Amino acid sequence: MSTLSRRNFLVTAALAAPTLRLLAQGGNGPVAVALTLPTEALGAKMPADFVGLSYEIQQLTDPKFFSLANTGLIRAFRQLSAHGVLRLGGNTSEFGYWKPTADAPEPAHPATREVAGEPKAEYYAVTPEAVRNLAAFLKATGWSCLYGIGMGTNTPERAADEAVFVAKTLGASLQYFQIGNEVDLFDRHLRDPKTWTPKAYLDEWLAIARAVTARVPEARFGLPDVASDVTWLPQIATLWPAVENPPHVTTLSHHHYFDGPATNPHVTIENLLKAESMRKVQHNADLATGAADAMHLRVRMTEGNTCYRGGKPGVSDVFAAALWSADYSLLLASNNYSGINLHGGTGKSVANSVGGFLPGDGLLREQGKSEAEIATHPHPFYTPIGTFGDKYIVQPVGIGLGFAGKLSGATFLKADLTAPLQSAGINATAYAARLANGRTSLVIINKDLEKDLALTVDFGTHAAGLVHAETLRAPSADSREAHIEPEAKPRALKAGKLAITVPHTSALRLTLEKK
Numbered sequence: 001m002s003t004l005s006r007r008n009f010l011v012t013a014a015l016a017a018p019t020l021r022l023l024a025q026g027g028n029g030p031v032a033v034a035l036t037l038p039t040e041a042l043g044a045k046m047p048a049d050f051v052g053l054s055y056e057i058q059q060l061t062d063p064k065f066f067s068l069a070n071t072g073l074i075r076a077f078r079q080l081s082a083h084g085v086l087r088l089g090g091n092t093s094e095f096g097y098w099k100p101t102a103d104a105p106e107p108a109h110p111a112t113r114e115v116a117g118e119p120k121a122e123y124y125a126v127t128p129e130a131v132r133n134l135a136a137f138l139k140a141t142g143w144s145c146l147y148g149i150g151m152g153t154n155t156p157e158r159a160a161d162e163a164v165f166v167a168k169t170l171g172a173s174l175q176y177f178q179i180g181n182e183v184d185l186f187d188r189h190l191r192d193p194k195t196w197t198p199k200a201y202l203d204e205w206l207a208i209a210r211a212v213t214a215r216v217p218e219a220r221f222g223l224p225d226v227a228s229d230v231t232w233l234p235q236i237a238t239l240w241p242a243v244e245n246p247p248h249v250t251t252l253s254h255h256h257y258f259d260g261p262a263t264n265p266h267v268t269i270e271n272l273l274k275a276e277s278m279r280k281v282q283h284n285a286d287l288a289t290g291a292a293d294a295m296h297l298r299v300r301m302t303e304g305n306t307c308y309r310g311g312k313p314g315v316s317d318v319f320a321a322a323l324w325s326a327d328y329s330l331l332l333a334s335n336n337y338s339g340i341n342l343h344g345g346t347g348k349s350v351a352n353s354v355g356g357f358l359p360g361d362g363l364l365r366e367q368g369k370s371e372a373e374i375a376t377h378p379h380p381f382y383t384p385i386g387t388f389g390d391k392y393i394v395q396p397v398g399i400g401l402g403f404a405g406k407l408s409g410a411t412f413l414k415a416d417l418t419a420p421l422q423s424a425g426i427n428a429t430a431y432a433a434r435l436a437n438g439r440t441s442l443v444i445i446n447k448d449l450e451k452d453l454a455l456t457v458d459f460g461t462h463a464a465g466l467v468h469a470e471t472l473r474a475p476s477a478d479s480r481e482a483h484i485e486p487e488a489k490p491r492a493l494k495a496g497k498l499a500i501t502v503p504h505t506s507a508l509r510l511t512l513e514k515k
């Protein structure tokens, strides 16, 4: 090392596999990393239906939205994934009620506290027509469904009535029921903060889940769908063994938003992409997967996005969000999550879920933007599929999710490829996996806003045929576009190695042909 200057050093990573040799140049030059793919050990399997979206229950108040007639939306879903998972829930699910017939009266609702800044109690009827149309929509898209039944203002009887109709109508497209959304926040408006605990929640949850199971014996469930207090998962895992005759739970779930709301100055492209933003994700993943292991279940990230309360223009709806969602998805997949549902939908449904107004709109108006210009942004700003009149356009955050989703069905190679990149001084992450078709894929996400990565990959024992490369890119981190571009010609390896640059603010996927 003595011949190497401070600006040009060599590090041998203390990792059994992969072996890493790294040559970093200082200044603005590219950071050079030589990386050898690990061999045999396999880690988490990313299910074929990993990719998912989350919508408000309020969305069902327009029965034409999730319907066969909405061909543009069907196309956008299929563009994202051939086997995705649609989750219905959100704040509005606490105020949805089942309306079995056109003349069924609106039930009496329990009194709820009004809290400044929290959604007002506005109630939404869910009708058989909406559920029937949803069933046809799911068939047309090839997606399945996590169906949210409210807990905040519901009764076990009404929940069971709704579940009977939903189970019969959705059939095999129904994966499971979720009861209650962000129950860790119920102490703010729906329940008495003095008595609301995971135990109190579990008792209420069991009363509803048992009423449902009594009438839908094959019913499966996911829980607890907390907003941010992931310690609820281990607490539930501790309480669970004492539950007699437990309902059939398949999934532990929680949510994650990077930060928010739009007016929070911390919500910037720089902070979203910082390695630190994924540290909290990893911390919560450790808690969640620990609880799931104890219950012999898997975890699903059922709701979340870049910035809560509808997202932030210029952060949630730009290319940086694509790099964030690609990295976030693969980080969770490599942590053995069964899937992820990014939240979105129409501006109205999400505005309804956060008290009637998207703070991002206020921000744009403060910046003097015209209404015509504001209308060019997707609403909500974080939505993976934007609604523009009758057109549905997959947004950068959705394109990043789809890019990560290309590893669906793959099994990760067991190695932390990110740590060595970051210790080389570049804000990049990497994931390697064996695809369902036996090929090996390596994804490198260069979230660094300045430094290019000069990468030499030694495919080691994976070395075989040609390498196919495709990039996730856009003109800049703040452009309102994202492109997945396959290289026209596959590249040949030289002595089992490939040298390739991953420019800053872009991602690359290399897939190696089999022998």
Ligand code: BDP
Pocket: 056, 089, 090, 091, 092, 181, 182, 227, 303, 307, 308, 309, 310, 311, 343, 350, 353, 354
């Ligand atoms: C979550 C809610 C969802 C909201 C979202 C947001 O479950 O209904 O739309 O936050 O604040 O907490 O954007």
